[in-house]
Amino acid sequence: MAATSPLDRSTDTDTRRRIIRATAALLQRQGYESTSVKRIAGAAQASPSSVYHFFPGGKEELAIEAMRHGAREFGEMLARGLASKADPAEATAACALLLAEDLRRSDWSDGCPVAVTALETVGRVPGLQEAATRALTEWRTLVAARLTEGGIAPAAAHTLAGTVISMLEGAELLSRVTADDAPLHDAAVHLSQLVRAAPRA
Amino acid sequence: MAATSPLDRSTDTDTRRRIIRATAALLQRQGYESTSVKRIAGAAQASPSSVYHFFPGGKEELAIEAMRHGAREFGEMLARGLASKADPAEATAACALLLAEDLRRSDWSDGCPVAVTALETVGRVPGLQEAATRALTEWRTLVAARLTEGGIAPAAAHTLAGTVISMLEGAELLSRVTADDAPLHDAAVHLSQLVRAAPRA
Numbered sequence: 001m002a003a004t005s006p007l008d009r010s011t012d013t014d015t016r017r018r019i020i021r022a023t024a025a026l027l028q029r030q031g032y033e034s035t036s037v038k039r040i041a042g043a044a045q046a047s048p049s050s051v052y053h054f055f056p057g058g059k060e061e062l063a064i065e066a067m068r069h070g071a072r073e074f075g076e077m078l079a080r081g082l083a084s085k086a087d088p089a090e091a092t093a094a095c096a097l098l099l100a101e102d103l104r105r106s107d108w109s110d111g112c113p114v115a116v117t118a119l120e121t122v123g124r125v126p127g128l129q130e131a132a133t134r135a136l137t138e139w140r141t142l143v144a145a146r147l148t149e150g151g152i153a154p155a156a157a158h159t160l161a162g163t164v165i166s167m168l169e170g171a172e173l174l175s176r177v178t179a180d181d182a183p184l185h186d187a188a189v190h191l192s193q194l195v196r197a198a199p200r201a
Numbered sequence: 202m203a204a205t206s207p208l209d210r211s212t213d214t215d216t217r218r219r220i221i222r223a224t225a226a227l228l229q230r231q232g233y234e235s236t237s238v239k240r241i242a243g244a245a246q247a248s249p250s251s252v253y254h255f256f257p258g259g260k261e262e263l264a265i266e267a268m269r270h271g272a273r274e275f276g277e278m279l280a281r282g283l284a285s286k287a288d289p290a291e292a293t294a295a296c297a298l299l300l301a302e303d304l305r306r307s308d309w310s311d312g313c314p315v316a317v318t319a320l321e322t323v324g325r326v327p328g329l330q331e332a333a334t335r336a337l338t339e340w341r342t343l344v345a346a347r348l349t350e351g352g353i354a355p356a357a358a359h360t361l362a363g364t365v366i367s368m369l370e371g372a373e374l375l376s377r378v379t380a381d382d383a384p385l386h387d388a389a390v391h392l393s394q395l396v397r398a399a400p401r402a
Binding site: 029030031033034107108109111115116118119120121122123124129132133136159160162163165166167168169170171172173174176177178182183186187189190193194197 | 230231232234235308309310312316317319320321322323324325330333334337360361363364366367368369370371372373374375377378379383384387388390391394395398
């Protein structure tokens with residue numbers, strides 16, 4: 001990086017951030033394969049050469065960084081849902097309802113930030129598969145901690161948290177494809193049922 | 202089609218079928234965007250021009266046909282699972298376990314035949330989105346019918362069947378990405394719990 005003054009550095013940071021955000025949005029909406037560096041540059045109002053300046057590893061390096069960014073944002077949404085209700089069953093349901101709201105508001109495009117890219121590249125782009133695994137694990141840990149805090153036995157909380165992530169991912173897929181948030185609303189009901197039935201610590 | 206003799210016709214049918222199967226396998230493993238007609242032709246041991254001969258609409262037409270084929274096969278797997286146990290809760294769990302088995306045997310590549318392509322093209326390729334919606338609806342109808350037959354009240358069976366498909370889709374995503382079938386095994390347990398708790402007709 002050739003930045004020498006504080007002003008240059010802040011502009012650099014802004015451009016880098018804009019590129020990451022644009023990539024995250026494209027990965028979330030259409031996945032990795034149809035997202036070109038040219039398209040990313042256009043969406044970020046940057047030149048392709050500045051994309052390569054910040055990410056010499058090109059599309060793969062950038063996608064890994066963008067998945068991290070998207071994973072953090074999705075984690076924040078989960079944390080918001082989990083903190084919104086005292087009862088762990090209602091808190092879990094709230095995550096599905098927040099996701100439904102986001103999806104509907106974005107006209108069914110802002111779904112999971114890792115699902116499409118992960119499925120497209122599994123077994124073919126190890127760096128992306130690793131980033132996706134890390135994201136899924138972080139989200140699961142977040143949910144498991146909240147369930148344990150809500151009185152669920154730790155082993156049950158861990159298993160159930162995995163199912164919460166599976167259900168959110170699957171219901172989001174159904175909701176996006178059918179342009180209808182009913183699958184996420186049904187997921188909210190069924191997830192809270194499972195949490196209510198889980199063994200207590 | 203230029204087939205004139207019965208032999209030609211049967212060869213034509215074979216080639217067409219081989220092209221559809223190869224496309225279905227590629228869509229299942231890597232999705233629509235990175236699957237080219239050239240790659241399909243290679244996998245089907247056919248020439249690109251014969252792919253266009255059978256599918257003048259090119260990749261999109263072929264992908265719709267391949268999704269139909271994949272959806273039928275996935276539906277057959279569900280039907281096998283659903284018929285394998287008398288108890289509807291165990292029958293539902295069996296679907297998740299069959300999917301886990303298929304995934305593990307294929308080294309985590311043979312997952313849902315529509316998920317990747319559907320997520321990649323939602324809002325962008327209406328024909329594929331329609332084919333995916335049709336597949337998801339057929340599978341849900343299959344599960345709902347089995348649950349109703351097993352004594353679950355029709356409205357609950359319909360909602361629950363949607364959740365079964367969501368859960369299978371999501372747990373399959375987690376299993377593929379993490380190369381571990383635990384999410385599908387956990388899904389089996391949680392789905393059977395939900396079916397057991399469902400209101401009876």
